[in-house]
Amino acid sequence: MPANDDVRILASRASTPLVRRELSRRGFLAFAAGTGTTMFLAACTTPGGAPAPAATGGALENALSIYTWGDYDAPEVLEGFTADLGPRITLDSYGSNEEMIAKLVAAKGTSGYDIIVPTGVFIPQLIENGLLYKLNRDLIPNIEHVDEAYLGRVWDPDNEYSICKAWGTTGFVYDKTVITRELKTWSDFLDAAKNEASGRTAVLDDPVEITGIYYWANGIDWDTTDPAEIDAAEKYLLEELAPHIAAFDSYPGGAAIPQATHVLMQAWNGDARIGIMESPDPDRWQWVLGSPATELWMDNWAISASAPHPEAAHAFLNYVLDPEWAIAQIDYIGYHTGAKNIEAMAREAGLELLDMVFFTPEQLATMQDGEINEAQARNVEIWNKIKAAAGA
Amino acid sequence: MRKARLPGFALAIPAWVWLATFFIAPVAVVFYYSFGYKPGLFGTHATDRLSLDRYVEVLTPTFFETFVATMWIALAGTALCLVIGGPVAYWMAVKAPPSWRGLLLALVLVPFWTNFLVRTIGWQVILAPEGWMSQAAQAIGLPAFDILYTRTAVLLGVVYNYLPLMILPLFVAFDRVGEPLREASRDLGANRLRTFWRVTLPLAQPGIVVGMLLVYIPLMGDYITATVLGGAKGNMVGQMVAAQFQTAQNWALGSAMAVTLVIVIVLSAAVVGGLCWLGTWPLRRANRVVLDAPEEVTA
Numbered sequence: 001m002p003a004n005d006d007v008r009i010l011a012s013r014a015s016t017p018l019v020r021r022e023l024s025r026r027g028f029l030a031f032a033a034g035t036g037t038t039m040f041l042a043a044c045t046t047p048g049g050a051p052a053p054a055a056t057g058g059a060l061e062n063a064l065s066i067y068t069w070g071d072y073d074a075p076e077v078l079e080g081f082t083a084d085l086g087p088r089i090t091l092d093s094y095g096s097n098e099e100m101i102a103k104l105v106a107a108k109g110t111s112g113y114d115i116i117v118p119t120g121v122f123i124p125q126l127i128e129n130g131l132l133y134k135l136n137r138d139l140i141p142n143i144e145h146v147d148e149a150y151l152g153r154v155w156d157p158d159n160e161y162s163i164c165k166a167w168g169t170t171g172f173v174y175d176k177t178v179i180t181r182e183l184k185t186w187s188d189f190l191d192a193a194k195n196e197a198s199g200r201t202a203v204l205d206d207p208v209e210i211t212g213i214y215y216w217a218n219g220i221d222w223d224t225t226d227p228a229e230i231d232a233a234e235k236y237l238l239e240e241l242a243p244h245i246a247a248f249d250s251y252p253g254g255a256a257i258p259q260a261t262h263v264l265m266q267a268w269n270g271d272a273r274i275g276i277m278e279s280p281d282p283d284r285w286q287w288v289l290g291s292p293a294t295e296l297w298m299d300n301w302a303i304s305a306s307a308p309h310p311e312a313a314h315a316f317l318n319y320v321l322d323p324e325w326a327i328a329q330i331d332y333i334g335y336h337t338g339a340k341n342i343e344a345m346a347r348e349a350g351l352e353l354l355d356m357v358f359f360t361p362e363q364l365a366t367m368q369d370g371e372i373n374e375a376q377a378r379n380v381e382i383w384n385k386i387k388a389a390a391g392a
Numbered sequence: 393m394r395k396a397r398l399p400g401f402a403l404a405i406p407a408w409v410w411l412a413t414f415f416i417a418p419v420a421v422v423f424y425y426s427f428g429y430k431p432g433l434f435g436t437h438a439t440d441r442l443s444l445d446r447y448v449e450v451l452t453p454t455f456f457e458t459f460v461a462t463m464w465i466a467l468a469g470t471a472l473c474l475v476i477g478g479p480v481a482y483w484m485a486v487k488a489p490p491s492w493r494g495l496l497l498a499l500v501l502v503p504f505w506t507n508f509l510v511r512t513i514g515w516q517v518i519l520a521p522e523g524w525m526s527q528a529a530q531a532i533g534l535p536a537f538d539i540l541y542t543r544t545a546v547l548l549g550v551v552y553n554y555l556p557l558m559i560l561p562l563f564v565a566f567d568r569v570g571e572p573l574r575e576a577s578r579d580l581g582a583n584r585l586r587t588f589w590r591v592t593l594p595l596a597q598p599g600i601v602v603g604m605l606l607v608y609i610p611l612m613g614d615y616i617t618a619t620v621l622g623g624a625k626g627n628m629v630g631q632m633v634a635a636q637f638q639t640a641q642n643w644a645l646g647s648a649m650a651v652t653l654v655i656v657i658v659l660s661a662a663v664v665g666g667l668c669w670l671g672t673w674p675l676r677r678a679n680r681v682v683l684d685a686p687e688e689v690t691a
Contacts, residue, residue, distance in 0.1 A: 098638045102436070125434040202623070207639060246541045247623030255513070259520035261540060372433060380640040381454070384632050388457045391627035 052303075055136045055310035064312040065090045067100060067113040069299065072166075074332035077325045085319065087312040097122040104131050109306035114313040117165050120298045121370045123155040132161040133303035139314035142321035150338035153298060154369050162300035163317060164338035166270075166329075169296055169359070169367050170209060171289040173252070173272045175263040185291045186217035189264065190241060197264035198244040202256060204266050205248035207383035208370060209295075210237065213266065216293040222368050225375045234382045242389035253278070257285060268297075270334035273356040287356050289363055296367035298338075330357070419654075426647035437643035446648035455632060455649070462629040463660060465543075465618055466611040469550035473558040473607050474600070476551060481562030486574075486592075497563070500556050508553055512620045515549055516540065519621070546622035553617050554610070558603040565599020566592065589675070605661065612657050629653060 064081075066073075070093040078089050094100040097119050104111050104126075118126055126132045137143065143151075143163055150164040172189050179196045183189060190213065193201040203210050208222070214233040215222045224230065249256055252265040257275025267275070269289070276285045301320070303313045320329070326339040327349050336342065336357055343358045351357075359367075426446055428439035484496045503511060518525050519540040526537035539545045569592050577587040615634065618626030633653065636646030 096638055098641055101641075102637075105436070128434050245624050248619075249623070255516060255520075259517065260522045261516075261520050374433065376433070377430075377640055377642065380635055380642075383639075384458070384635060385454050387624065387627045387631065388454050388461070390624035391461055391622075392457070 052133055052305060052307040052310045055133075055139055055314045057136075057139050057314075058311055060085060060087055060312045060315050061309035062086060062312075063088050063090065064115070064309050064316055065092070065113050066115040066316075067092045067094060067103075067111070067304075068115070068117040069093060070095065072117065072299075072333060073320070074325070074328040076328055077320060080325070081316055081319050085312075085315055087309065087315070089316075101126065101129075101131070104304065105129060107306075111304065111306065112308055113304045114307040114309045115316060116302050116304055117299050118162070118302055120153055120155040120162075120300060121372050123162055123300065123302070125372065126302070127156075127161060131305050133305050133307055133310065133313075134160055135163070135303065135317075136314055139311075140318045140321065142318045145321055145323050145326075145340050146338050147340045147342075149364070150298065150336075154371070156300070162302040163321070165299045165301045166333055166335040166337050167296060167298035168268050168270050168335045169289065170204070170212065170266065170268055170294050171272065171287060172264065172266045173257060173275065173285050173287050174265075175260065175284055176286050177284050178263040183286070183288055186213050186294075189213065189266070189288075189290075190217060192264055193241060193244045197262070200246055200263045201244050202247040202249045202252055202262045202265040203241075203245055204268070205250045207376075207379035209266065210383060210386060211379055212295060213237075213241070213290075216290055216295075219292065222293070222295065223371045223373060223375075225373055227378075230375060230378050230382075234378075234385070237382065237386055238389050242386045245386070245390040248387065248390075260284075269356050273334050273353050276356075277352060287353075289359065291366060293366050293368060295370055296364075297370065327351075422647045422650055424647075425643050426651045428644040428647075430642040430644055434641075436641045437647075446645050447652065449645055450648045450652050455629070455652075458627060458629045458632055459653075459656065461627060462612060465546055465550065465626070465628070466608050467664070468547055469554060469611050470558075470604050470608045472547060472551050473554050474604060477555050477558035477603070478562060478600075481559045482566050482592075484559075485563050485566035497560075500559050500563075503552075503556060509616060509620070512549055512553065512617050515545075515552065515621055519545055519548075540621065541623035541625060543622065543625050546618045546626045549617045549621040550611060554607045557606045557610075561599045561603040561606060562596070565596035565602075568599075569595045590678075594676070601665070608661060608664075609657060612660075613653070 064087040066078075066089060068091070072093075078091070082088055092113070094103070100116060100118065101122065104113070104116070123132070137159075140163070143159070146164055150167060151159050153164075156162045172183075174183055174192065174197070178200075179192050183192055203213070211230075211233050212222055214220075214236055215224065215229075220229055220233075246262055247256070249265070250268075251271050252262070252267050253271035253273070253275030256262055256265060257267075257272065258278040258280070260279070260281075265272075269287070272287050276282050276287065279285060301317050303310065303317070307313050319325075321339075323339060323341075323345075326337060326342050327345050329337050330339075330342060330346055331349070331351055334357065339345075343354070346354055346357070424439060425437050427442040427444065428437050429441065429443070429445065430436065431438035484493060484500075488496060517523055519537075520526070521536060521538045521540065523537075523540075529535070529537040539548075573591055573595070574587055577591045578584075582590065613630050615628035615630035618628050619631065620626070629649075630653075633646050633649045636642045636649060640646075
């Protein structure tokens, strides 16, 4: 008899994964019962929290903990995962990358989260601090359904740690009943803010989005660390733009657009789209993609280095990337998910305002990846100064 | 045999443990971090090299300007709460039928049943330029109502959110003065105004001070109410602290700002308290009762 641990069974091909999982789960349970006490004691002696065991495609754990942005996944996808594969999902949400990172760092590997959804620019930091699990790509074959354009970004060139979850860009929305001329570029935005929209302009409540307006309008690299360029941005924004700003609002789509609070608002595309769809008078609003340049931000699926349920986490990533869920996800969050052929599927499904979700290759070419660099402290300082000046 | 008794402070132990664990320890950590530095792009704080450099960085014109704006909002809000809440508390404690008090107190507390952020955003909906208040104003021929994102809206929100914190201690203070003292004052020939100024108000003074502190101190640190309704006009210093912790990921500088803020709030409360003490000096002087002159009576 060959020395081989394989178990041979006669079963249909489709049922193989299930049988394999059930068999190994039983094996796992027997093992766990025997060694439970030892493992518990071992866990107590490593206060730093042990790194997650390697995911090898074995039995799924019975739970999965996801730490993500609020309201960021279609409920039917999460329910479907539990119904189809078993693990119960615990969902927790954060409002900023910094909040998520602070929690993971402070917990020192005991956060208990499996899946996190960091924005691309934060991924180098997460990797450097050892907070991300190196994905076992063999367990995520559905990555083939992700458009190559949204893989291999600068923060994780080989997608060793992360896979595109959703991406968006920055532009602005204006009220055509007040601003009757056509606005097309960031320079037009700045000009309108100083004229028709003075005192009725909102910008995103984020340092690099505000400095971005100036850099994008003037053809300067958004990620610049050149002190002369930063000083020029500060001078312009503080003297020319700040006096006309009414509010710093990162989500004008939630209330400001439906309630017509301002006439000119910098906004992310998906949020602006929701705002226009919710407006009692959608025709008064015009969306403009920032030009000649703007940003491309991307939130990414990733697994925490201390994930207690790595098998379930890999299974979830593979599950959520299944084309079956592409429409549900895009319809729910209003952002491009990076799935292949998603545009055709969305048009077929009759989703609204798709020019705010999908962009032409020419437009895509104008979108820049951000990065966290030495200019961060200065950007925050400029942001605070603009706020003080706008409030004066 | 004397029964063994716990010392009196035993009753305070739970509160002390709670405060020490969840208040003093975190503040001490913040204090410690404030002498540290940001170690690199991806670090938030390091304390292997301690210095006062972060405090030098805190004291910028922007911080000062934002702090002054915050203090104006806090002072104006406190004054408005006192002016609006004072008469209500007085009425509840003195004039309203005693059987109503439970109901009135419950009504004052009703707003606390809803999350304050939700209530504040509710005002945003009401005050929006095309919200129902504006539409109602236009329907009766008034100009469109556009106060959202102005200082007026900030003060409206502040008074709305903090008024109960003023009314409750004032109510207790006015209530504790008690009807017998007011009656005695009237029996001794004082009219109602004189009774109020010379009996009720001086005795209620500690409650008034508590009410003002309860509004002023949280208001100095609140950056939600003001920003939701005031937008750019509701810029508060708390946001600068949050920006350092969150966006800049510089916990050392954020901690130094927080510590500076605590010190300045304590100092400003002391200064305002001192000014009030000086301001009411003539009143106290006039109210002074001299008890050492019985000779005239006996003579």
